[in-house]
Amino acid sequence: MKIAMVISALGKGGAERVLSVLANFFCRENEVCVIKFDADEPFYALDPKIELISLDLGVGDLGVFGNIKKRYDKILALHRLLKSRKFDVVISFLDNTNVLTLIANLGVGQKIIVSEHTNHRFLKSPIWRALKRIFYPRAAGLSVLSKFDLDHYTYVQNRVIMPNPMFEISHAKDARPPKENIILAAGRLNVYKGFDVLLKALALIDFNLLKEWKVVIAGDGEERKSLESLAAKLRLNVQFIGFVRDIESLYERAKIVVVTSKMEGFCNILMESIFFGTARISTDCIAGPSELISDGVDGFLCPVGDSASIAKKLEILMSDEKLRERLVQNASKREESFKIETIGRRWLDFIAATIHREE
Template sequence: MKILFVISTLGFGGAERVCSLLSSRFAKDFEVCIAKFDKSEPFYELNSDIRLVNLDFGVGEKGFLGNIKKRFGKIFLLRKFIKDEKFDCVISFMDSTNILVLMATRSLKIPIFVSEHTSFELVKDKIWDKLKRIFYPRANGLSVLTHDDYRYYKKFVKNVNVIYNPFFGEQKAVLQKQNLVLFAGRLIKLKGCDLFLKAIFKLDKKLIDSWEFAVAGSGESERELKNLAKELGIKVKFLGNVKNIDEIYKKSKILVSSSYVEGLGNTLIEAIYYECARISSKTSGGCELIRDEFDGLLFEVGNSNQLSQKLGTLMQSDEKITQITKNAKLKIAEFDIETIYQKWLNMLKNGGFE
């Protein structure tokens, strides 16, 4: 059986990471191909049995008319590729690619499954919301990351399934904990790294002097954030994109996710395995993964004062860090790749893929 995964790029990012890991697991049992729309090398490792195809159409902005031409070009190119290759199933990642795939496969008798990796609250604009309501019901199945997303999409899509992101890393790591607080993620406004920096600034100076702070990731806001750190007079290491992020997790005692909107942050899952105490804003993803004061700490979205207070509490208590990380491990089996894989197989079966 031939399965096609479609994603815009395979660069540094949460959805890209999940696609890489999930497709690699499928490749153990099926003939798997990944189609993407650029020529860049994958950031994450893939199963060597996977066939990677670059349907190079570019992913940058080309102006209004250029973007329209580019999207229609992608639709026709993708449709021809799927028909010629005679795939038995197509799995798409990310909203814009999902809609493109559903448009390209209209009237083709192939099961199509789409995967959402952002919160339903992050609606680009009314046009995108309408496009989802028009095209998503045509999918044979939809995977979402939280129960909030499930309740939203269930109103107009039949086969909706809550499937968490799988863990991506060492199952049994040797930890070497230091007084280190980590922020990991793309450096864009939605991820709220500015809140993290402001929260550090508001900590007691004696506490700051006995800890280190690191930011792993890159993005369009990187220069702005580095300037903010300088303006605040705080010492923060900006590490850029880190392929061996597990080495940073092993040293970190605390992981901060300060997003304004978040589906299901991979960092909050990875932190469980590496015994990092988690602090998250009350996004749908944060609330899905953390029970406040039990297996992590939650703060109001956009509230750097509250984040600073919660962060300071943890930094002053190794005992609290130990208890929170111990409680977090009670849910560890939910993120095992085999557990996630079986949920995907069940969704595909319920959607007509045999």
Template structure:
């Protein structure tokens, strides 16, 4: 098949990683093109088999009128690419890109598949209306959780397809350290402030532990100021390429998002025997059974999260062992086969 992937950028991010990994995997048996709006160097490795394309529009803000003009230009450029490429399918990632691709493909015969990575319950009224109008135009829609599947029942072909794990970790025999990691963008929805506030409540229990914050974002400066008032070994590492080295050492992964679809960290930790402690997001409830293969706080307050972190310090090995059972669900071969099957069935 000739398949076109479309995503706004290929910078660091969960959806960007999924698009890159899936395009790489499918390129071994299919003709894959990967289109993004800017021309920045991809953060994730792209196989030589994948034809990398750019609309060269970037993501700069040009004001209300300028942004409208840019969107119309993107739609026209996308339409030319889709119409001229003779693709068997187009797979689009993320809210705004999905809408642009659907608008650009109106009255074209190319099957359009959209991949949803936002949690449905936190959509604004604007996004609810736009998706209700445009998403039914898609040939198929992939979602990440059962809650999203139920919400998007107004789309004719909808399927849960998890994010893939693209490699099997090696050298896991090294001993774990007293290390807790937070993985995610340092923005308000990811809730790193909840994590730091919970640490402040556990300063005595966490003596001798290290905490590594893996990620960057607009809230980094404020979060670093908060961390200065906590008497613990907390390091802000920024975006890291060698994240597997942190997973190998870590005993606990803290996922304190205010809302989360299906973060890649939920999946990655399973393969490194890292105990997952999470707030009760849709993604956490999809991938963790509290007390069986991880821990989920009762609400999004620091006090509740601190209670689960304290429980995690006992490091019950059964929790990580039980989590291993689901590894095959995220194998890249499993996920790519699900996508091929989804495309072929939805096109009939």
């Protein structure tokens, strides 16, 4: 089977990593072509068997008129490429690229599956919302990350919930370093991630208990300076370590992972930490955490923005090793459903069903 995968760029984002993991799986038994709009080298490694096409059209902001021309150039270049090649299926990633791919396919007839990697509420632009409503019904299929989004896209008939797959793990479980008293939070430092709520929660924890633990926040973003100022104001010893390429080494050592988001698309950190024996606490935000955690069974869910509740759950986990172990053991039962072999086969089944449906 000939599979094309389209994305704006292959930087260090979550959707970009998902594409790379899936492409590397697909190419075991299929011909895979990855098409991207920029000219930069991929951040995540791609199998040498994969054909990589860079259209070299850039992804930066060029202002209103510059952006219109840039998108026209992208559509035209992709249209020519899709017209010159015959793929069994084309999978596009992320909403704006999904729309451009569907427009580029007009008059071509490739089977397009659009793949969403945020929840639909993240898209604020009324223009892009309207474009999705117009062009998504032209897609042969749609993958989303949660039931919340599945229920939203009623205007696409062939749609499916497709969780993100786990990346390849470097070390076997018996070769990992010992766990440390580390509380890990990770993600882009923006308002949606609610790291300010985490800092306020930490300030409520008993000082004598907190001083026995190291708090690490991995990630960069526009809120970093204000968060560092808030941590200093609250007299917290928090390590802001910026973007970390090797997040695996942090998962291996951390005993607790905490997510305080106001909104999520899926929440990779809650899925990935399952594979590293890390106890999980998250806000019960839209969308994803409640589909990854059964409250009190394999992790804890707290109300969004509730620093007191988060502090209470953190104190419980910090103080009770047996409880942490029980939550971790229960969470490990979910591993199989997120392995690339499982998700990859689900993708191939969806692709095959979509192709058959369109014939």
